[in-house]
Amino acid sequence: MSEHVDPDVLQQFVQGALAEDDCVEVALHLDACHHCLAHADRMDPFADAFRAMPEPRIPDGLAQAAVMQARQAAPIARSDVFVGVGLLVAAAVLLVVAGDPLPVGVNLGVLTKAAWVGGGHVLGSTLVLGGGMLASTALACGLAAFAVRFSRSGQLA
Amino acid sequence: MYTPTTEEPLLALRLHDGQDTQPQQIIAARGGDQLAQEWIAKRWMGPVYRFNWRMLRNEQDAHDAAQDTLVKVLRKLHLFEDGRNFGTWVMGIARNTCIDLYRKRRRLAWEEPGDVVDLAPSPLQEASRAQRAVLLQQALDKLPPMYREILVLYHFEHLKYVEIAEVLDVPLGTVMNRIFRARRKLRDAYDTVGGEA
Numbered sequence: 561m562s563e564h565v566d567p568d569v570l571q572q573f574v575q576g577a578l579a580e581d582d583c584v585e586v587a588l589h590l591d592a593c594h595h596c597l598a599h600a601d602r603m604d605p606f607a608d609a610f611r612a613m614p615e616p617r618i619p620d621g622l623a624q625a626a627v628m629q630a631r632q633a634a635p636i637a638r639s640d641v642f643v644g645v646g647l648l649v650a651a652a653v654l655l656v657v658a659g660d661p662l663p664v665g666v667n668l669g670v671l672t673k674a675a676w677v678g679g680g681h682v683l684g685s686t687l688v689l690g691g692g693m694l695a696s697t698a699l700a701c702g703l704a705a706f707a708v709r710f711s712r713s714g715q716l717a
Numbered sequence: 718m719y720t721p722t723t724e725e726p727l728l729a730l731r732l733h734d735g736q737d738t739q740p741q742q743i744i745a746a747r748g749g750d751q752l753a754q755e756w757i758a759k760r761w762m763g764p765v766y767r768f769n770w771r772m773l774r775n776e777q778d779a780h781d782a783a784q785d786t787l788v789k790v791l792r793k794l795h796l797f798e799d800g801r802n803f804g805t806w807v808m809g810i811a812r813n814t815c816i817d818l819y820r821k822r823r824r825l826a827w828e829e830p831g832d833v834v835d836l837a838p839s840p841l842q843e844a845s846r847a848q849r850a851v852l853l854q855q856a857l858d859k860l861p862p863m864y865r866e867i868l869v870l871y872h873f874e875h876l877k878y879v880e881i882a883e884v885l886d887v888p889l890g891t892v893m894n895r896i897f898r899a900r901r902k903l904r905d906a907y908d909t910v911g912g913e914a
Contacts, residue, residue: 576897612850623758626787
Protein backbone atom coordinates (compact mmCIF):
# COMPACT_ATOMS: atom_id res chain seq x y z
CA MET A 561 0.00 0.00 0.00
CA SER A 562 1.38 3.35 -0.93
CA GLU A 563 1.83 6.27 1.42
CA HIS A 564 -0.91 8.86 1.59
CA VAL A 565 -1.05 12.49 2.58
CA ASP A 566 -1.57 13.14 6.27
CA PRO A 567 -5.18 14.31 6.87
CA ASP A 568 -4.01 17.45 8.68
CA VAL A 569 -1.79 18.36 5.76
CA LEU A 570 -4.66 17.61 3.38
CA GLN A 571 -6.94 19.88 5.40
CA GLN A 572 -4.39 22.69 5.14
CA PHE A 573 -4.10 22.01 1.43
CA VAL A 574 -7.87 22.31 0.92
CA GLN A 575 -7.92 25.53 2.92
CA GLY A 576 -4.99 26.95 0.96
CA ALA A 577 -2.87 27.22 4.06
CA LEU A 578 0.14 25.21 2.83
CA ALA A 579 3.37 26.72 1.52
CA GLU A 580 3.63 26.70 -2.28
CA ASP A 581 6.30 23.97 -2.48
CA ASP A 582 4.24 21.69 -0.25
CA CYS A 583 1.14 22.50 -2.26
CA VAL A 584 2.80 21.40 -5.47
CA GLU A 585 3.95 18.17 -3.84
CA VAL A 586 0.44 17.41 -2.55
CA ALA A 587 -1.13 18.35 -5.90
CA LEU A 588 1.15 15.93 -7.75
CA HIS A 589 0.21 13.24 -5.25
CA LEU A 590 -3.52 13.92 -5.66
CA ASP A 591 -3.17 13.70 -9.44
CA ALA A 592 -2.05 10.12 -9.01
CA CYS A 593 -3.87 8.95 -5.86
CA HIS A 594 -7.64 8.51 -5.89
CA HIS A 595 -7.68 7.69 -2.21
CA CYS A 596 -6.29 11.07 -1.13
CA LEU A 597 -8.29 12.83 -3.82
CA ALA A 598 -11.49 11.39 -2.41
CA HIS A 599 -10.37 12.42 1.06
CA ALA A 600 -9.67 15.98 -0.07
CA ASP A 601 -13.02 16.07 -1.85
CA ARG A 602 -14.84 15.26 1.38
CA MET A 603 -13.06 18.15 3.07
CA ASP A 604 -14.09 20.61 0.33
CA PRO A 605 -17.29 22.39 1.47
CA PHE A 606 -18.29 23.14 -2.13
CA ALA A 607 -17.59 19.76 -3.74
CA ASP A 608 -21.13 18.45 -3.28
CA ALA A 609 -22.74 21.64 -4.56
CA PHE A 610 -20.49 21.55 -7.63
CA ARG A 611 -21.74 18.06 -8.41
CA ALA A 612 -25.35 19.20 -8.00
CA MET A 613 -25.04 21.94 -10.62
CA PRO A 614 -26.86 21.32 -13.93
CA GLU A 615 -25.05 20.36 -17.11
CA PRO A 616 -25.73 22.26 -20.34
CA ARG A 617 -27.33 20.41 -23.24
CA ILE A 618 -24.97 20.19 -26.21
CA PRO A 619 -26.81 21.48 -29.33
CA ASP A 620 -27.51 18.82 -31.94
CA GLY A 621 -25.36 18.90 -35.04
CA LEU A 622 -22.78 21.28 -33.63
CA ALA A 623 -19.88 18.84 -34.11
CA GLN A 624 -21.03 18.12 -37.65
CA ALA A 625 -21.25 21.84 -38.42
CA ALA A 626 -17.69 22.35 -37.14
CA VAL A 627 -16.41 19.55 -39.39
CA MET A 628 -18.17 20.99 -42.43
CA GLN A 629 -16.79 24.45 -41.74
CA ALA A 630 -13.29 23.11 -41.14
CA ARG A 631 -13.35 21.27 -44.48
CA GLN A 632 -14.13 24.46 -46.38
CA ALA A 633 -11.20 26.55 -47.60
CA ALA A 634 -9.74 28.64 -44.80
CA PRO A 635 -10.22 32.40 -45.27
CA ILE A 636 -7.16 34.28 -46.45
CA ALA A 637 -5.31 35.90 -43.58
CA ARG A 638 -4.88 39.64 -43.93
CA SER A 639 -1.21 39.29 -42.95
CA ASP A 640 -0.66 36.96 -45.93
CA VAL A 641 -2.09 39.61 -48.26
CA PHE A 642 0.25 42.26 -46.83
CA VAL A 643 3.29 39.98 -47.14
CA GLY A 644 2.39 39.07 -50.71
CA VAL A 645 1.80 42.64 -51.83
CA GLY A 646 5.03 43.67 -50.10
CA LEU A 647 7.01 41.02 -51.96
CA LEU A 648 5.53 42.06 -55.30
CA VAL A 649 6.32 45.71 -54.64
CA ALA A 650 9.84 44.77 -53.55
CA ALA A 651 10.28 42.85 -56.80
CA ALA A 652 9.16 45.85 -58.83
CA VAL A 653 11.48 48.19 -56.90
CA LEU A 654 14.37 45.78 -57.39
CA LEU A 655 13.67 45.79 -61.10
CA VAL A 656 13.68 49.57 -61.41
CA VAL A 657 16.61 50.28 -59.05
CA ALA A 658 18.97 47.41 -59.77
CA GLY A 659 17.69 46.34 -63.17
CA ASP A 660 20.19 48.17 -65.27
CA PRO A 661 23.50 47.02 -63.78
CA LEU A 662 22.42 43.38 -63.29
CA PRO A 663 22.26 40.82 -66.09
CA VAL A 664 18.73 40.27 -67.38
CA GLY A 665 18.84 36.60 -66.35
CA VAL A 666 19.44 37.53 -62.70
CA ASN A 667 16.60 40.05 -62.77
CA LEU A 668 14.23 37.51 -64.21
CA GLY A 669 15.18 34.85 -61.66
CA VAL A 670 14.86 37.11 -58.61
CA LEU A 671 11.68 38.67 -59.85
CA THR A 672 10.03 35.41 -60.72
CA LYS A 673 10.90 33.94 -57.32
CA ALA A 674 9.61 36.98 -55.44
CA ALA A 675 6.44 37.14 -57.50
CA TRP A 676 5.93 33.40 -57.10
CA VAL A 677 6.12 33.56 -53.30
CA GLY A 678 4.23 36.85 -53.19
CA GLY A 679 1.45 35.54 -55.40
CA GLY A 680 1.13 32.48 -53.20
CA HIS A 681 0.70 34.66 -50.12
CA VAL A 682 -1.78 36.96 -51.79
CA LEU A 683 -3.98 34.19 -53.03
CA GLY A 684 -3.59 32.16 -49.90
CA SER A 685 -5.75 29.11 -50.19
CA THR A 686 -4.39 25.86 -51.53
CA LEU A 687 -7.06 25.53 -54.16
CA VAL A 688 -6.10 28.71 -55.98
CA LEU A 689 -2.41 28.65 -55.18
CA GLY A 690 -1.50 27.12 -58.55
CA GLY A 691 -3.49 29.77 -60.42
CA GLY A 692 -1.93 32.48 -58.32
CA MET A 693 1.55 31.26 -59.04
CA LEU A 694 0.85 31.14 -62.77
CA ALA A 695 -0.58 34.66 -62.66
CA SER A 696 2.40 35.89 -60.64
CA THR A 697 4.84 34.28 -63.04
CA ALA A 698 3.07 35.93 -65.97
CA LEU A 699 3.30 39.26 -64.15
CA ALA A 700 6.97 38.63 -63.43
CA CYS A 701 7.63 37.83 -67.07
CA GLY A 702 5.85 41.01 -68.12
CA LEU A 703 7.91 43.09 -65.72
CA ALA A 704 11.07 41.26 -66.80
CA ALA A 705 10.31 42.05 -70.44
CA PHE A 706 9.88 45.67 -69.42
CA ALA A 707 13.24 45.44 -67.63
CA VAL A 708 14.93 44.11 -70.74
CA ARG A 709 13.53 46.92 -72.84
CA PHE A 710 14.40 49.45 -70.16
CA SER A 711 17.99 48.26 -69.88
CA ARG A 712 18.40 48.10 -73.67
CA SER A 713 17.04 51.60 -74.11
CA GLY A 714 19.51 52.71 -71.43
CA GLN A 715 22.38 51.10 -73.32
CA LEU A 716 21.23 52.64 -76.59
CA ALA A 717 21.04 56.06 -75.00
CA MET B 718 2.48 11.01 5.09
CA TYR B 719 0.53 8.14 6.57
CA THR B 720 -0.60 4.71 5.50
CA PRO B 721 -4.33 4.05 5.82
CA THR B 722 -5.32 1.00 7.79
CA THR B 723 -8.52 0.30 5.86
CA GLU B 724 -9.46 0.63 2.23
CA GLU B 725 -11.77 3.57 1.67
CA PRO B 726 -14.17 3.67 -1.27
CA LEU B 727 -12.80 5.59 -4.23
CA LEU B 728 -14.82 8.33 -5.80
CA ALA B 729 -14.80 8.62 -9.57
CA LEU B 730 -13.74 12.24 -9.40
CA ARG B 731 -11.42 12.55 -12.33
CA LEU B 732 -12.83 10.22 -14.89
CA HIS B 733 -12.38 11.80 -18.31
CA ASP B 734 -15.57 10.98 -20.14
CA GLY B 735 -15.36 8.97 -23.35
CA GLN B 736 -12.32 7.49 -25.00
CA ASP B 737 -8.96 9.12 -25.53
CA THR B 738 -8.09 10.29 -29.00
CA GLN B 739 -5.69 7.85 -30.62
CA PRO B 740 -2.66 8.92 -32.69
CA GLN B 741 -4.06 7.01 -35.68
CA GLN B 742 -7.23 9.11 -35.58
CA ILE B 743 -5.19 12.30 -35.50
CA ILE B 744 -3.08 11.15 -38.45
CA ALA B 745 -6.18 10.15 -40.41
CA ALA B 746 -7.92 13.45 -39.61
CA ARG B 747 -4.82 15.39 -40.66
CA GLY B 748 -4.93 13.54 -43.96
CA GLY B 749 -8.51 14.71 -44.54
CA ASP B 750 -10.39 11.59 -43.42
CA GLN B 751 -13.88 12.94 -42.74
CA LEU B 752 -14.88 10.10 -40.40
CA ALA B 753 -11.79 10.69 -38.23
CA GLN B 754 -12.51 14.43 -38.17
CA GLU B 755 -16.12 13.76 -37.15
CA TRP B 756 -14.96 11.41 -34.41
CA ILE B 757 -12.62 14.07 -32.98
CA ALA B 758 -15.29 16.79 -33.21
CA LYS B 759 -17.90 14.64 -31.47
CA ARG B 760 -15.47 13.42 -28.82
CA TRP B 761 -14.34 16.89 -27.81
CA MET B 762 -17.48 18.96 -28.41
CA GLY B 763 -18.83 18.10 -24.94
CA PRO B 764 -15.91 19.38 -22.83
CA VAL B 765 -15.38 22.35 -25.15
CA TYR B 766 -19.05 23.38 -25.17
CA ARG B 767 -19.44 22.93 -21.40
CA PHE B 768 -16.32 25.00 -20.73
CA ASN B 769 -17.53 27.82 -22.98
CA TRP B 770 -21.05 27.65 -21.55
CA ARG B 771 -19.80 27.94 -18.01
CA MET B 772 -17.39 30.75 -18.86
CA LEU B 773 -19.53 32.84 -21.20
CA ARG B 774 -22.92 32.12 -19.57
CA ASN B 775 -24.74 32.58 -22.84
CA GLU B 776 -25.93 29.77 -25.10
CA GLN B 777 -25.33 31.56 -28.39
CA ASP B 778 -21.82 32.64 -27.39
CA ALA B 779 -21.04 29.15 -26.12
CA HIS B 780 -22.33 27.72 -29.41
CA ASP B 781 -20.17 30.08 -31.50
CA ALA B 782 -17.06 29.59 -29.37
CA ALA B 783 -17.41 25.80 -29.33
CA GLN B 784 -17.83 25.62 -33.11
CA ASP B 785 -14.90 28.01 -33.67
CA THR B 786 -12.76 25.92 -31.33
CA LEU B 787 -13.40 22.65 -33.13
CA VAL B 788 -12.84 24.29 -36.53
CA LYS B 789 -9.47 25.55 -35.27
CA VAL B 790 -8.63 22.15 -33.80
CA LEU B 791 -9.32 20.40 -37.10
CA ARG B 792 -7.47 23.00 -39.16
CA LYS B 793 -4.46 23.06 -36.84
CA LEU B 794 -4.03 19.33 -36.39
CA HIS B 795 -0.72 19.54 -38.24
CA LEU B 796 0.56 21.76 -35.40
CA PHE B 797 -0.23 19.19 -32.70
CA GLU B 798 2.99 17.62 -31.45
CA ASP B 799 2.78 13.85 -31.18
CA GLY B 800 3.21 12.62 -27.64
CA ARG B 801 1.51 15.61 -26.05
CA ASN B 802 -1.83 15.36 -24.29
CA PHE B 803 -4.42 15.92 -27.01
CA GLY B 804 -7.16 16.84 -24.51
CA THR B 805 -5.20 19.66 -22.91
CA TRP B 806 -4.20 20.89 -26.37
CA VAL B 807 -7.87 21.06 -27.37
CA MET B 808 -8.87 22.74 -24.12
CA GLY B 809 -6.07 25.28 -24.56
CA ILE B 810 -7.53 26.24 -27.94
CA ALA B 811 -11.01 26.36 -26.37
CA ARG B 812 -9.72 28.70 -23.68
CA ASN B 813 -8.04 31.07 -26.16
CA THR B 814 -11.17 31.16 -28.32
CA CYS B 815 -13.27 31.83 -25.25
CA ILE B 816 -10.99 34.67 -24.14
CA ASP B 817 -11.21 36.29 -27.60
CA LEU B 818 -15.00 36.13 -27.60
CA TYR B 819 -15.25 37.28 -24.02
CA ARG B 820 -13.15 40.36 -24.74
CA LYS B 821 -15.06 41.05 -27.93
CA ARG B 822 -18.47 40.78 -26.27
CA ARG B 823 -17.77 42.44 -22.98
CA ARG B 824 -14.66 44.51 -23.64
CA LEU B 825 -13.26 43.36 -20.32
CA ALA B 826 -9.89 42.07 -19.23
CA TRP B 827 -9.73 38.32 -18.62
CA GLU B 828 -7.03 38.62 -16.02
CA GLU B 829 -8.56 40.87 -13.46
CA PRO B 830 -6.39 41.16 -10.34
CA GLY B 831 -8.18 40.59 -7.09
CA ASP B 832 -7.52 40.67 -3.38
CA VAL B 833 -7.44 37.50 -1.37
CA VAL B 834 -10.33 37.55 1.05
CA ASP B 835 -10.42 35.98 4.48
CA LEU B 836 -11.62 32.42 4.74
CA ALA B 837 -14.85 32.80 6.69
CA PRO B 838 -17.34 30.08 7.62
CA SER B 839 -20.37 30.06 5.34
CA PRO B 840 -23.72 30.96 6.93
CA LEU B 841 -25.45 28.73 4.42
CA GLN B 842 -23.89 25.38 5.06
CA GLU B 843 -27.24 23.98 6.11
CA ALA B 844 -29.04 24.98 2.92
CA SER B 845 -30.28 22.17 0.74
CA ARG B 846 -28.03 20.71 -1.94
CA ALA B 847 -30.09 22.20 -4.80
CA GLN B 848 -30.26 25.60 -3.14
CA ARG B 849 -26.52 25.55 -2.59
CA ALA B 850 -25.99 24.64 -6.24
CA VAL B 851 -28.03 27.67 -7.31
CA LEU B 852 -26.13 29.96 -4.95
CA LEU B 853 -22.85 28.46 -6.08
CA GLN B 854 -23.70 29.20 -9.72
CA GLN B 855 -24.47 32.81 -8.80
CA ALA B 856 -21.23 33.03 -6.87
CA LEU B 857 -19.27 31.54 -9.78
CA ASP B 858 -20.82 34.11 -12.14
CA LYS B 859 -19.44 36.86 -9.92
CA LEU B 860 -15.85 35.61 -10.09
CA PRO B 861 -13.35 37.17 -12.49
CA PRO B 862 -12.86 34.81 -15.47
CA MET B 863 -9.28 33.92 -14.57
CA TYR B 864 -10.55 32.40 -11.31
CA ARG B 865 -13.75 30.95 -12.73
CA GLU B 866 -11.91 29.07 -15.49
CA ILE B 867 -9.65 27.23 -13.08
CA LEU B 868 -12.62 26.09 -10.97
CA VAL B 869 -14.52 25.03 -14.10
CA LEU B 870 -11.57 22.98 -15.33
CA TYR B 871 -11.08 21.35 -11.93
CA HIS B 872 -14.60 20.78 -10.65
CA PHE B 873 -16.55 20.25 -13.87
CA GLU B 874 -14.08 18.83 -16.36
CA HIS B 875 -12.14 17.01 -13.64
CA LEU B 876 -8.75 17.88 -15.05
CA LYS B 877 -5.71 17.01 -12.99
CA TYR B 878 -3.63 19.86 -11.62
CA VAL B 879 -0.83 19.19 -14.12
CA GLU B 880 -3.37 19.17 -16.94
CA ILE B 881 -4.74 22.53 -15.82
CA ALA B 882 -1.18 23.86 -15.88
CA GLU B 883 -0.87 22.64 -19.49
CA VAL B 884 -4.16 24.22 -20.56
CA LEU B 885 -3.34 27.55 -18.94
CA ASP B 886 0.31 27.30 -19.98
CA VAL B 887 1.56 28.28 -16.52
CA PRO B 888 3.71 26.46 -13.91
CA LEU B 889 2.00 24.13 -11.45
CA GLY B 890 2.83 26.49 -8.57
CA THR B 891 0.88 29.24 -10.31
CA VAL B 892 -2.07 26.91 -10.76
CA MET B 893 -2.08 26.08 -7.06
CA ASN B 894 -1.80 29.70 -6.06
CA ARG B 895 -4.62 30.69 -8.41
CA ILE B 896 -6.92 27.84 -7.40
CA PHE B 897 -6.63 28.72 -3.71
CA ARG B 898 -7.35 32.36 -4.46
CA ALA B 899 -10.29 31.23 -6.59
CA ARG B 900 -11.71 29.12 -3.76
CA ARG B 901 -11.42 31.95 -1.28
CA LYS B 902 -13.07 34.38 -3.66
CA LEU B 903 -15.78 31.83 -4.35
CA ARG B 904 -16.50 31.47 -0.66
CA ASP B 905 -16.67 35.23 -0.31
CA ALA B 906 -19.00 35.57 -3.29
CA TYR B 907 -21.09 32.67 -2.01
CA ASP B 908 -21.55 34.36 1.32
CA THR B 909 -22.51 37.58 -0.44
CA VAL B 910 -25.17 36.00 -2.67
CA GLY B 911 -26.35 33.94 0.29
CA GLY B 912 -26.79 37.10 2.30
CA GLU B 913 -28.75 38.72 -0.53
CA ALA B 914 -31.01 35.67 -0.95
